[in-house]
Amino acid sequence: MNCEECGKRPATLHLTKIVNGEKTEYHICEHCAQEKGDVISGFDNFSIHNILSGLLNFDPMAKNSVGGSSNSQTATQKTLRCETCGLTYAQFSKSGRFGCSDCYRYFGDRLDPLFRRIHGNTNHIGKVPERTGGQLKIRKELEQLKTALQQYIKTEEFEKAAEIRDRIRALEKKMDQA
Amino acid sequence: MSVQQFMQNPWSNWMKGEGPDADIVISTRIRIARNLRHQPFPLLATDSQAEEVVHQVANASRSKAMSKAGPFELIMMDKLQPLEKRVLVEKHLISPNLAEESRKGGVLLSDDESISIMVNEEDHIRIQVLMPGFQLKEAWDIGSRIDDIFEKHVNYAFDETRGYLTSCPTNVGTGIRASVMLHLPALVMTQQISRILQAINQVGLVVRGIYGEGSEALGNLFQLSNQVTLGMSESDILSNLYSVAKQIVDQERVARRYLQENSSLALEDRICRSYGILLHARTVESKEAAQRLSDVRLGIDLGLIKNVTTFTINELLVMTQPGFLQRHAGQKLTPEQRDERRARLIRERLAAHSA
Ligand SMILES: [Zn+2]
Ligand SMILES: [Zn+2]
Numbered sequence: 001m002n003c004e005e006c007g008k009r010p011a012t013l014h015l016t017k018i019v020n021g022e023k024t025e026y027h028i029c030e031h032c033a034q035e036k037g038d039v040i041s042g043f044d045n046f047s048i049h050n051i052l053s054g055l056l057n058f059d060p061m062a063k064n065s066v067g068g069s070s071n072s073q074t075a076t077q078k079t080l081r082c083e084t085c086g087l088t089y090a091q092f093s094k095s096g097r098f099g100c101s102d103c104y105r106y107f108g109d110r111l112d113p114l115f116r117r118i119h120g121n122t123n124h125i126g127k128v129p130e131r132t133g134g135q136l137k138i139r140k141e142l143e144q145l146k147t148a149l150q151q152y153i154k155t156e157e158f159e160k161a162a163e164i165r166d167r168i169r170a171l172e173k174k175m176d177q178a
Numbered sequence: 179m180s181v182q183q184f185m186q187n188p189w190s191n192w193m194k195g196e197g198p199d200a201d202i203v204i205s206t207r208i209r210i211a212r213n214l215r216h217q218p219f220p221l222l223a224t225d226s227q228a229e230e231v232v233h234q235v236a237n238a239s240r241s242k243a244m245s246k247a248g249p250f251e252l253i254m255m256d257k258l259q260p261l262e263k264r265v266l267v268e269k270h271l272i273s274p275n276l277a278e279e280s281r282k283g284g285v286l287l288s289d290d291e292s293i294s295i296m297v298n299e300e301d302h303i304r305i306q307v308l309m310p311g312f313q314l315k316e317a318w319d320i321g322s323r324i325d326d327i328f329e330k331h332v333n334y335a336f337d338e339t340r341g342y343l344t345s346c347p348t349n350v351g352t353g354i355r356a357s358v359m360l361h362l363p364a365l366v367m368t369q370q371i372s373r374i375l376q377a378i379n380q381v382g383l384v385v386r387g388i389y390g391e392g393s394e395a396l397g398n399l400f401q402l403s404n405q406v407t408l409g410m411s412e413s414d415i416l417s418n419l420y421s422v423a424k425q426i427v428d429q430e431r432v433a434r435r436y437l438q439e440n441s442s443l444a445l446e447d448r449i450c451r452s453y454g455i456l457l458h459a460r461t462v463e464s465k466e467a468a469q470r471l472s473d474v475r476l477g478i479d480l481g482l483i484k485n486v487t488t489f490t491i492n493e494l495l496v497m498t499q500p501g502f503l504q505r506h507a508g509q510k511l512t513p514e515q516r517d518e519r520r521a522r523l524i525r526e527r528l529a530a531h532s533a
Contacts, residue, residue, distance in 0.1 A: 097345045100219055118406075119409055121351075124339065
């Protein structure tokens with residue numbers, strides 16, 4: 001077998017990468033591995049995009065188009081484009097990379113099947129930036145406070161409940177003003 | 179520290195060979211991907227847009243809060259020779275991608291090289307914290323603090339549903355990639371490694387290693403990292419990785435004990451043989467060097483080799499890479515010349531410590 005990088009020398013290194021149980025193998029020669037700085041294993045040397053384009057080479061709408069009845073859908077798919085940076089959905093599928101942060105908005109729900117395949121999830125539940133996170137941080141805090149409030153009412157700890165109630169009011173006021 | 183020193187000094191913080199479980203966990207890395215809201219991602223950015231990003235990031239890095247973590251040195255890629263970039267890659271301070279492909283890319287390096295912040299790599303900002311041994315929580319705390327500081331100065335691309343928005347859909351959400359580099363010679367020798375690797379990717383983690391013929395990983399080094407970044411909180415990602423890595427570390431210890439109890443002569447012979455070869459060989463290919471250094475490292479961990487430190491081994495792993503060898507020689511070298519220089523360098527280093 002010849003090296004997948006240069007196609008000239010015989011492939012002596014075989015890199016296996018397993019993503020969600022799917023095995024991908026690369027076969028390259030030692031020379032190209034060294035060129036890629038890949039002698040100490042790891043550290044993002046082999047681009048994840050090799051694998052990604054495999055993942056992305058599916059059309060989320062393809063399932064519906066088996067009978068050829070969804071030409072219009074495929075057409076929207078083709079013309080779908082981010083108005084901020086101009087990247088089309090087709091280009092995105094090919095490169096596996098977004099052009100700007102607005103692409104997420106323009107491609108919208110169409111991204112859900114992709115995210116589900118990569119992450120098994122579509123919604124973020126981690127860290128929220130203090131300043132640019134908008135009101136999300138406050139809303140999350142409000143949710144937590146309301147749960148706590150119910151708990152205190154249940155256990156009849158009314159003093160603590162009143163304290164929480166005041167904090168909720170203050171936060172709600174802050175949200176209205178924002 | 180000057181740019182020249184970064185290049186010439188083979189020493190990086192992560193090579194110390196200290197830290198928790200450092201006999202098996204060589205290093206811990208946290209990478210945090212962030213982007214600016216109103217700038218196209220590096221893929222589509224024009225030169226002037228990319229320069230604007232560098233400008234904003236550099237400004238943020240000069241803030242008072244950052245100087246506590248710093249001082250940082252900004253190094254632009256277009257100011258470096260190919261060989262110099264290569265050295266930064268071999269020291270794990272920048273990605274090959276930044277070295278090769280990025281226009282207007284740069285890196286902010288902390289003095290002890292434990293923090294590197296890549297600018298205009300695949301994402302506008304990639305904060306990387308690299309620490310010796312098994313220190314996931316510590317590395318995340320440092321990285322997250324830097325993230326907070328940046329957030330005060332720049333507008334991050336963040337979405338309530340998708341989280342931190344990244345160039346690549348594999349990083350969206352938390353934007354964090356946490357990884358540990360594991361040295362697992364006993365699990366490889368006892369042929370348990372493939373069973374373990376198969377189990378790992380059931381739980382949202384990925385293992386990378388380079389495989390030679392016979393599926394033996396180069397230098398028995400494996401990098402374990404999280405695959406999922408969306409729908410899991412940072413603490414879940416870290417504790418998931420922690421508990422799996424911890425189990426692997428324990429299994430490696432069991433396998434080492436097993437080998438010592440059941441085939442100590444063969445094990446000792448293999449280790450001492452490798453040590454002997456490294457002490458005397460006149461030419462060594464990188465693959466063999468990695469394997470022999472792995473054996474010697476195991477010998478150190480098992481107390482069989484007493485006059486060499488883990489630090490020396492880590493240092494040699496970096497210094498015997500092509501970029502460093504050529505840097506050291508001050509010229510480009512053919513593979514044959516590299517094999518010769520590699521052997522000499524290893525001989526000299528080991529001899530200096532085995533007086
Ligand atoms: Zn090749
Ligand atoms: Zn866009």
